[in-house]
Amino acid sequence: MAIQPIEEKEWLQLAHLGTAKEAILFSTPFCGTCKVAERMLEIADTAGVPVTLYQMNMNFSPSLRDAWKISSVPCLVLLRGGEPVRFEYTMRSVDHIYKLLKEL
Template identity: 65%
Template sequence: MPLPEVTEADLLHHLPHAKNKEAILFVTALCGTCKLAERMLEIVLAASVQIDIRKLNINYAPRLRDAWKISSVPCLVIIQDGKPVQFEYAMQSVDHLYGLLK
């Protein structure tokens, strides 16, 4: 199942009200490593991890990119209670991602 895509506007509207752990994968359209990271996260979701994971094209998210100082893609941002708590740039393995998100 593909990761749902979110817009920066939708995310900015949602974050102040967020109460759970969730994750956003920042990507670009032509990034091969981003496609691999997305596939790995799809496998994690298939393993019944109970967390919302969405993707966002960094080219269309300048406010979040600058506010969170995202320096490259792919970047998995783990959010708790509407605030970023971890930035993961190295998608080492499905097992590693599963451990981060469970």
Template identity: 45%
Template sequence: MQDLTQQALLNRVNNLDDGAFAVFLYTPFCGTCKITERMLEIIMTMQPALPLVKSNINFLPQISREWQITSVPCIVILEAGKEKEMMYRMQSVDELYRRLLPLLKA
């Protein structure tokens, strides 16, 4: 999972025509974020082509404000022509897998 800076993430968002993707927003000292990252690593092992990146919310003041991120961990699914989908509750690998798998077809 590639770790993007704020500028790299904004560039990717501005080029949604290149395809839908998801971004995992975290902070390094968040225990729940570490658990979510482990679950996402399992999914990435099963689906290495999944368009998923991560970004440390501490370095995303503009995005955090614009997207109104209320807490971490947060997974934001971005698709051209659709409203951002925010996920704040990650219950299981299976649930995350089902929610992220459609990105492969987008």
């Protein structure tokens, strides 16, 4: 499954039930590091992770940005049942991201 672009309003309307495993990559369009993080997530996804992956433009996500106190991009937010369990700002390697997503 590919990384799904999603807007804040859409994500807030989704029903996050039970132990659904999700991850949101917060990024901005002109951030080079964000492009690298997106590519790393795509590779990890291709390797097979049991997580629904989303990408959100932080410039248009003020509610989540403020509620979750996201301080910079890229930021990978790992969620269980719609609640954040981890914020990852350093995209060290594809292997690191893959392990984070597998352990979620």
